[in-house]
Amino acid sequence: EVQLVQSGPEVKKPGESLKISCKGSGYNFDTYWIGWVRQMPGKGLEWMGVIFPGDSDARYSPSFQGQVIISVDKSISVVYLQWSSLKASDTARYYCARRSRWGYLGYWGQGTLVTVSS
Amino acid sequence: DVQMTQSPSSLSASVGDSVTITCQASQDISTYLNWYQQKPGKAPQILIYDASNLETGVPSRFSGSGSGTHFTLTISNLQPEDIATYSCQQYDNLPSWTFGQGTKVEIK
Numbered sequence: 001e002v003q004l005v006q007s008g009p010e011v012k013k014p015g016e017s018l019k020i021s022c023k024g025s026g027y028n029f030d031t032y033w034i035g036w037v038r039q040m041p042g043k044g045l046e047w048m049g050v051i052f053p054g055d056s057d058a059r060y061s062p063s064f065q066g067q068v069i070i071s072v073d074k075s076i077s078v079v080y081l082q083w084s085s086l087k088a089s090d091t092a093r094y095y096c097a098r099r100s101r102w103g104y105l106g107y108w109g110q111g112t113l114v115t116v117s118s
Numbered sequence: 119d120v121q122m123t124q125s126p127s128s129l130s131a132s133v134g135d136s137v138t139i140t141c142q143a144s145q146d147i148s149t150y151l152n153w154y155q156q157k158p159g160k161a162p163q164i165l166i167y168d169a170s171n172l173e174t175g176v177p178s179r180f181s182g183s184g185s186g187t188h189f190t191l192t193i194s195n196l197q198p199e200d201i202a203t204y205s206c207q208q209y210d211n212l213p214s215w216t217f218g219q220g221t222k223v224e225i226k
Binding site for chain 2: 033035037044045046047049050059060061062095097100102103104105106108109110111
């Protein structure tokens with residue numbers, strides 16, 4: 001069974017760094033793109049970027065380029081999303097999702113709630 | 119970047135009604151368009167891929183159509199369990215995939 005399991009909720013202060021994770025299981029982790037999607041409170045879905053675990057090829061939506069870093073540790077089947085300096089506007093739920101061969105996001109993690117507040 | 123304009127932002131309909139949600143792309147994306155359903159407190163789930171292909175296990179009252187810049191999602195015979203937010207997503211050009219703003223569907 002394909003599963004994406006994300007790390008737990010985080011409460012951080014502005015300016016702090018953060019790295020959240022998404023662990024894949026039940027499939028060949030190296031061969032499927034995994035992306036990150038932001039959902040701010042009460043708002044719609046926003047595409048952030050994607051990584052191919054096989055060669056660590058990471059690509060970003062222009063809106064998020066330079067704001068976050070997507071990385072992978074394929075030895076443990078985990079994809080990461082990290083910030084170096086959080087802002088209050090980063091408060092959101094973040095989902096990881098696996099891209100299928102046909103281009104859609106067929107499997108999703110449960111989401112990680114990140115709260116940034118002083 | 120391709121922009122997706124989804125409408126309406128919300129709608130209210132009765133059980134048994136047919137409802138239609140529209141997504142307009144800012145440029146030709148062929149049929150590189152997916153539809154997702156997100157129930158409150160849950161992760162999104164794929165409904166329709168490649169504009170008109172029903173994902174396995176999705177009820178046949180859901181259907182998608184369109185190509186180029188204009189796409190629709192239709193829910194026939196609306197059911198109480200269809201209360202959710204529906205979002206389109208274009209995937210014409212990795213990594214600049216984009217979502218529509220979402221349509222919240224409620225029951226009258």
